[in-house]
Amino acid sequence: xxxxxxxxxxxxxxxxxxxxxxxxxxxxxxxxxxxxxxxxxxxxxxxxxxxxxxxxxxxxxxxxxxxxxxxxxxxxxxxxxxxxxxxxxxxxxxxxxxxxxxxxxxxxxxxxxxxxxxxxxxxxxxxxxxxxxxxxxxxxxxxxxxxxxxxxxxxxxxxxxxxxxxxxxxxxxxxxxxxxxxxxxxxxxxxxxxxxxxxxxxxxxxxxxxxxxxxxxxxxxxxxxxxxxxxxxxxxxxxxxxxxxxxxxxxxxxxxxxxxxxxxxxxxxxxxxxxxxxxxxxxxxxxxxxxxxxxxxxxxxxxxxxxxxxxxxxxxxxxxxxxxxxxxxxxxxxxxxxxxxxxxxxxxx
Ligand code: ADP
Ligand code: MG
Numbered sequence: 001x002x003x004x005x006x007x008x009x010x011x012x013x014x015x016x017x018x019x020x021x022x023x024x025x026x027x028x029x030x031x032x033x034x035x036x037x038x039x040x041x042x043x044x045x046x047x048x049x050x051x052x053x054x055x056x057x058x059x060x061x062x063x064x065x066x067x068x069x070x071x072x073x074x075x076x077x078x079x080x081x082x083x084x085x086x087x088x089x090x091x092x093x094x095x096x097x098x099x100x101x102x103x104x105x106x107x108x109x110x111x112x113x114x115x116x117x118x119x120x121x122x123x124x125x126x127x128x129x130x131x132x133x134x135x136x137x138x139x140x141x142x143x144x145x146x147x148x149x150x151x152x153x154x155x156x157x158x159x160x161x162x163x164x165x166x167x168x169x170x171x172x173x174x175x176x177x178x179x180x181x182x183x184x185x186x187x188x189x190x191x192x193x194x195x196x197x198x199x200x201x202x203x204x205x206x207x208x209x210x211x212x213x214x215x216x217x218x219x220x221x222x223x224x225x226x227x228x229x230x231x232x233x234x235x236x237x238x239x240x241x242x243x244x245x246x247x248x249x250x251x252x253x254x255x256x257x258x259x260x261x262x263x264x265x266x267x268x269x270x271x272x273x274x275x276x277x278x279x280x281x282x283x284x285x286x287x288x289x290x291x292x293x294x295x296x297x298x299x300x301x302x303x304x305x306x307x308x309x310x311x312x313x314x315x316x317x318x319x320x321x322x323x324x325x326x327x328x329x330x331x332x333x334x335x336x337x338x339x340x341x342x343x344x345x346x347x348x349x
Pocket of ligand 2: 042089090240243
């Protein structure tokens with residue numbers, strides 16, 4: 001091996017994990033620009049020009065074939081839609097509204113023009129639905145399969161931007177929509193793939209599971225909630241989108257806000273189809289909600305005095321409350337047991 005590329009560092013990347021690696025690579029970065037309001041460590045970076053009352057939120061997310069998606073069961077139009085939407089979701093997680101999108105793609109030669117057009121039909125549909133402009137990107141060839149990198153830009157009034165770091169003891173912990181569906185959608189697609197691989201005569205049977213399969217293949221960002229917050233006069237004290245699973249996101253809020261998080265199993269919003277799939281796969285629906293990920297719902301905290309504003313909203317569920325840091329992060333189960341939350345995150349390496 002060429003000496004230049006010898007690995008002198010004895011720590012394996014897998015030991016660090018995704019979040020450890022990001023911390024390692026970005027530790028000690030000093031921001032030089034006064035326009036850099038918030039750098040690494042939240043759902044999006046925040047940028048503002050001098051004296052502006054408006055803050056720009058910027059975020060990027062990458063999807064790689066056979067890591068984040070499998071071409072056997074992912075329609076390209078859905079893939080394009082998802083690649084755009086997961087970026088919009090990070091902008092929404094700052095209580096900002098997405099406005100522009102850049103998309104960079106790495107293509108392997110097996111892709112036809114038709115296929116790429118499908119991918120872009122999905123990206124453009126997402127932009128239509130979210131009122132976002134596709135303003136640029138980059139195109140290159142790839143030898144490892146399809147790579148899609150989206151970068152979204154959005155904005156919010158300076159005094160309305162929400163970070164991961166503002167949760168206070170006593171605040172209510174809330175989630176939007178329901179959880180765990182995207183995980184079981186993936187389990188179902190993987191199962192049907194295995195059956196098909198063993199016996200190509202067998203056609204995939206996804207009937208009756210439109211909801212969870214849709215949750216996996218065609219997620220939505222909760223821009224509707226961001227708009228509802230504005231109407232209700234709510235500014236969450238902290239917020240994050242649920243890409244890696246509720247447990248991991250609770251721990252991010254806890255770490256950034258220096259507080260503890262207590263949530264109740266019986267409060268977790270779980271759809272009926274998700275619950276049924278849990279029984280069929282013999283995987284607890286609670287486990288899927290806590291650790292599954294890819295639901296792209298919002299997890300946020302609000303002051304108790306805001307409770308009356310959210311209590312009748314069908315899309316918002318209060319699942320627990322914020323405590324002192326010393327209380328740690330825990331799930332109170334239906335059997336009244338206390339389970340300490342563990343860092344999960346997405347194991348990329
Ligand atoms: P999310 O799940 O919201 O997309 P991530 O967990 O991917 O967030 O990233 C956490 C933070 O680390 C973000 O602020 C992101 O911009 C930053 N980050 C991730 N990867 C890198 C990298 N390779 N270099 C610099 N910053 C990074
Ligand atoms: Mg995020």
